[in-house]
Amino acid sequence: MTKRNYELDFLKLIFTIIVFLFHSAWLMGENSAKFFPLLMGQVSVHFFFIVSGLLMANHIAQQEENVKFAGFSACRYVLNKVKRLVLPLWVATLLNVLLEAIYIYIYEEHSVIRIFELITQIFPEMFLLTRSGIRIDFNSPTWYLSAMYLAMLPLAYLLFSKKDFTLYVFTPLASVLLFGYLCYANDFSFEGKYFSYLVMFEIIRAVCGLCFGVCAWTMSKKIKNSAQSKSERIFLTVTEIILYTIFFCTWFFLPNNKSIMSVQLILPIAIAITFSGRSYVVNIFRFDWMKWFAPLSLSIYLNHWAANILVSRLFWGESYIFCLAYMILFTLLFCLVNFLVVSSIRSILRKKYPNS
DSSP, X not given: OOSOOOHHHHHHHHHHHHHHHHHHGGGGGGGHHHHSOTTHHHHHHHHHHHHHHHHHHHHHTTSOOOGGGHHHHHHHHHHHHHHHHHHHHHHHHHHHHHHHHHHHHHHOSSHHHHHHHHHHTOHHHHTTOGGGTOOOOSSGGGHHHHHHHHHHHHHHHHHHHOHHHIIIIIHHHHHHHHHHHXXXXXXXXXXXXXXXXXXXXXXXXXXXXXXXXXXXXXHHHHHHHHOOSHHHHHHHHHXXXXXXXXXXXXXXXXXXXXXXXXXXXXXXXXXHHHHHTOSGGGGGGOOGGGGGHHHHHHHHHHHHHHHHHHHHHHSTTSOHHHHXXXXXXXXXXXXXXHHHHHHHHHHHHHHHOTTO
């Protein structure tokens, strides 16, 4: 047992598996809508945005305001986040490019020119800039990372420079207004046109989710400081279970966009209770082996798209169960390859730059 709370890491793994299944659904063909919930991928990504906003607020809001160096501090915070992710991201992206290049070489004419064109187009994704408008995707699910980091920089600046205003005025108002815009813009869905005024629609989704995450942190801090007695903790435990039950049951069993979008409003409250650690549910998620939830969910998220594309080209027309089994197998294989390559590169870098 450990003092660390791995409940959010567990939820991230669950939502990653849902994204995995969402991206496998098209292997089923036109019948996928009968078997899968609405907005599977969109709701999962909204959850990821909320958690990222919560963790950002947890890191920044507990520090003292420093208006003079707020821009530098925000930039350093985001770059440090990117630095931890960049090697697994690059390896996963290059794997997708390699598989595409092999396919072009085997099946297309003028393959050398096409492969060169392919290689020259990787930079927006490698630098997490695809959601600035340079929309060239190889590893499609990584759009979420581009949108998140682009949206995170100004929000981090606000937290460093105007903490009180950001926590209690800007993020509550921005989250609700942007969520309302998302509902209104496309008939109660997270999807929309590529561009909305000057930014891509996904940037609006990212700002909305991150702001909800900051609100969730504010709530979690209040809960953690006030809920001390046993009766209060029991109340929070029951509330957390009820909120997640309503959320998942509505999402999975009600094929109604309005209902699904409506229950998104209770998700930050449930996440706040989870993060506060005051619910007794947290005791289930204190085992040391659960530390692997977070790296496993990230690895699956980064590497499953290559498996999806490979299966669709090798086994198109086979049964969904057959394709899903191979997609799982290839995803695990690519996760292992990614882990070995990244570990080797980091080991070499540590030996060459021991003090960095």
